[in-house]
Amino acid sequence: MLQFELWKKVLIWSVCAVGLWLALPNAFYTRVEQHNDAVAAIEVQGQTDALGAEAAQWPNWMPSALVNLGLDLRGGAHLLAEVKVTDVYESRMQAMWPEIRDRLRPERATIGTVRLQPSDPQEIRVKISQPDGMVRALEVVRELARPIQTLTGVGATDIEVRGEGDVLIVTLSEAERLASDDRTVRQSLEIIRRRIDEVGTREPTIQRQGKDRILIQVPGIGSASELKRIIGTTAQLTFQPVVGRGSDANANPGVGNMIVPSLDEPGAYYTLESAPVVTGEELVDAQPAFDQNGRPAVNFRFNTSGARKFGDYTLENIGSPFAIVLDDEVISAPVIQSHIPGGSGIITGNFTVEESTNLAVLLRAGALPAGLEFLEERTIGPELGQDSIEAGKIATIVAFAAVLIFMALSYGLFGLFANVALILNIGLIFGLLSLIGATLTLPGIAGIVLTVGMAVDANVLVFERIREELKTSRGPARAIELGYEKALSAILDANITTFITAVILFAMGSGPVRGFAITLGLGIMTSVFTAIYVTRLIIVTWYDRRRPKTIEV
Structure with a gap:
């Protein structure tokens, strides 16, 4: 039991070294974050002096994955939306x-x-x-x-x-x-995720809650109203035949028709056929562009089915107006001048460059199948997030220091060995969180604090067992060997049951509960590893060099 083969020693220390190597960027969080942002920007828009300087803040040969900070730590926007199925x-x-x-x-x-x-x-x-x-x-x-x-x-x-x-x-x-309700919520969830990803925010939380609600949390965004502007537009694009044009919003459109206001001409209303010829669902691409007069516009392209329907309609209706409708407003109603067989076209209107870019983003992401009603909205400022980080740091440091002191006073030299393993344990937790790209929330910090207390549990069981074996007049080597051997089953039982609880919390919970479950689950795995292997390896190495006749635990 006290003998470790060379390959086992190398493997254990290698795991610890890799874990600390992966966790290292978190000690220089701001610098590494700026480096990552600059590298991403260079890939999109090319090298500039400013971006190059920011990218040079962290060596490219070192790991740059960070533990993402959640909404309650970074600040951002929180929305709870109900899908109008x-x-x-x-x-x-x-x-x-x-x-x-x-x-x-x-x-x-x-x-x-x-x-x-x-x-x-x-x-x-x-x-x-x-x-x-x-x-x-x-x-x-x-x-x-x-x-x-x-x-x-x-x-x-x-x-x-x-x-x-x-x-x-x-x-x-x-x-x-x-079935339609379920499809609608799932589709809305995916489209919201695509729209937010297009904007490039970090680690958003987008989850279904209940039958027809969606929770949206986006760290780092300015306000809830800004987030609503990104996702709140349904972007329902349709191409509909024009029946007539007038100024009376209350006129009778006739069966099968509808009255839609004009976006560019206040007071103007179009009577359109309700059934669209082509819808935005058949778009495969949309990009911001400029029309022949240099005004901002949006180029679009249909899939094969949409292109065929669009081409057939334009061929049969040359000289007739054709309305482009976005979210129940006519943004353009051009007259069909000729057959358009390619399935592509351009949307013009009184757009700014920013509006045309946003419209292209919305159309590329797809139309929300139904409207959203925002039941709850909340903005968490960066200052509040920083306060949470500071409070979490203080709690972790106090718990960490208390455990270190307790172990040193209770178990002497063996307690110091356990403290070394505890420090490695925290490093391994952050290394794993960085590796999997996990998001750390305030409950996640609570999970780490709890892990600090639980991490020495296994060592306490082993050390107490060694004490009992020493009382039976066994030699130090045999006492250490039996201590680990007899405590192993209790260590595994206690940690497996806690790990099962963490898995259930992750599977059944959402948001903060999942954050707590992730850090707790990873903490259990790293604490078992450090207690069974790291601490024992340190003790064995010390014993082989000193060969004491007696030991005190």
Whole structure:
């Protein structure tokens, strides 16, 4: 037990050295952070003297990964948003009407003429002139139903079709509504993440909470209102046929049409067909640009499907106006001059350079499928974050010093050995946090403070066991050997159960709870390693050199 092969000694000290090497950048946090920012900026915009000077603050051959500071330590913005999942039902119904109309037209001999009726936004009501053909109409429309591809929707279809007299009614099924709600929140989550990533913020926390809410925490951003500007726009881009133009917002647009205000012309309103020809979902790229007059604009490009629909429509409607609608406002309504077969075009308007850049970012990230209602917003200033860091430092130093003093007074030389292992343990924790790119929060600091107390638990068990073995008149070597041998099971049992708790906290919790679970879990692994291997190796090395006849623990 007291013999360590050379390769084991080399491996143990190598692990400790690598851990401290990875943790080293955190001792020079500001300098390394500026270096990392400069390197990232050079990759995007090229080398400049200022960026080169900042990049030179830290050697390129040294590790530069840092422990990311969370919202409560760096300051930033916190939002809790509710996704308006019912918005999707209306858009689904609007998109389905042209398909229903095209399916029913060939059946005119049986069902007569087809007219869209005013109805609730979450359903479609279609009147047929020959009520006797309702059975056939129901059969045709039910052919449009698709099976739901979820476990909860097995055997169900996405729409329900029924007839009332001469009116055919189409609604989404309950199973489809549940599946749609889940898809909408997941899609909103991913799009919000993409939009925030485009801006280049550090380590945002974007998590689903409950059925239809999303928690958004972004460290380092100026305010909650700034964060809302980044993610709060739905960026629903559509290309819709123009029926007419006027100045009355309350005019009757007619069935199947809608009235939309003009963004550039106050007081002007466009009557558009509700069903878009192409939507922003079929965009594959959008980039800020300038039009032929040198004004800021946005170039866009459709995928194959969107390009085909866009090309066919422009070919058939040369000379007609075509509205580009963003978030229920007409930003441009150019007249189609010629066939546009390539699936690309340009959006012009009274944009500033910043507005065109932001619009391109939003369009590239994709449209939010539904609106967001912000239930909670909070801005944490950098000063408050710095106060939290200082409080965390004080708590850690006090706990660290108290443990070091206690171990030295209680166990003498062996206590000093345990203190060396404890210092290495803290270094290994920060090395692992840097390696995996973890975010340190205030509860995470609490996890480290708790680890400081728990880290000596294993050494206390071993040392107490060695004391008991010495009382039975065993020699020092045998007492040390039995101390480690008999304490091992208790050490593993205690730490495994705590580690399971940390895993459950990480799996079931969110935000600060996860931060605590990560530092606690990593602390358990490093403390077991330092207690079982590092401390024992130090004791064995000391014993081999001194060969004392008696020892005091």
